[in-house]
Amino acid sequence: MKLDDITKVAAEYPFKNLSENIELQDDMLNIEQLPQLLTIGGVKRVKWKYKAKILGPDLSTISTEGGENNEELIMRTPLNKTSIPWTFTRLDTNSLKKLVEYLAPCKEGTSLFNISPWPRYHFTQNRTIELKEGEIGNGRNVEIENIKLEENHININTKFLNPQFFYINPYYIESGYNSIDNTFATSLELTETYSFVSNSLLDLKFELGKVSVETNGKILVSKTKNFAEAKLHRLLWDMTNEVIEIDCSPQFPLSLYRIEPSAVIPLHIKFDEKSNILQMVLENFSDKPVIATLYVSARITKIIKPNNTMTTEYDRVKIPIRRWGIVNLELEIKKLPDLLLKRKAI
Secondary structure (H helix, E strand, O other): OOHHHHHOOOOOOOOOOOOOEEEOOHHHHHOOOHHHHHHHOOOOEEEOOOOEEEEOOOOOEEEEEOOOOOOOEEEEOOOOOOOOOOOOOOOOHHHHHHHHHHHOOEEOOOEEEOOOOOOEEEEEOOEEEEEOOOEEEOOEEOOOOOEEEEOOEEEEEOOOOOOEEEEEEOOEEEEEOOOOOEEEEEEEEOOOEEEEEEEEEEEEEEEOOEEEEEOOOOEEEEEEOOHHHHOHHHHHHHHHOOOEEEOOEEOOOEEOEEEEOOOEEEEEEEEEOOOOEEEEEEEEOOOOOEEEEEEEOOEEEEEEEOOOOEEEEOOEEEEEEOOOOEEEEEEEEEOOOHHHHHHHEO
């Protein structure tokens, strides 16, 4: 069993299972979400050098068999706090295009589709286009100063002597006061926050307030008042899942879906056009439990999973998600009549 096998399991949940019996190496215990990932991966028996009860940040627990001690130890992950470079798995855009074909009234032509269920910026041909959540349309040209897309190298003098560093590990946002060398997304916070995100591995150097960032790809650079405002997890998701062009010119700009609050991220989205089943794997990137709300431009006719999902209106569901929790959501949806769909116009 390798680290990659464990870190990929949630992106393919509930379709990927790990072995029922695994043996842990010490470096695996540096994954904060290890207990939850092993649980949703279907692991039944875990061996380690110590007999222990291991707690994850979402309060999932696993018990290990070990031969070096008699009395069960209690520990939390990570065993050692370190950067484990990781990024989101890119969504299946063909499946998303099928969702558009089914739900949106299309005319001949092309338009942009913001597959992010939140507003975002699209950088193209020296223009910055603002798109609303799940928007099918052409967006709006804007000029912004606090976020920009740079080439593969940037130097910034933050003047910070001892900032707090935030960085994304597998399905978790870690933090500390020691600088890190490699990651896909990081923020430095003191009196303000600088964030650096890429879909290629970042090489960082920090010394006396000066930050040097290099990568093989482009770097998204953001400056915000604080870390919470940066929404680092969303920025990394956006860098992995770009705005796409589709063969559809809607009768009116339309928001296909959106998710609230901002802590909730879709790890996986799939639409089956034969059964009209929309499946999402959602994670709450927050230390607090939330009631997530999914809005979709469709009529939700059946909630298949999970059992504690609630519907308040025909086009939305509410899903309780524990802190750092991962849930599998499955809905049966039906296309809306044009009259109702026009209410979704943006």
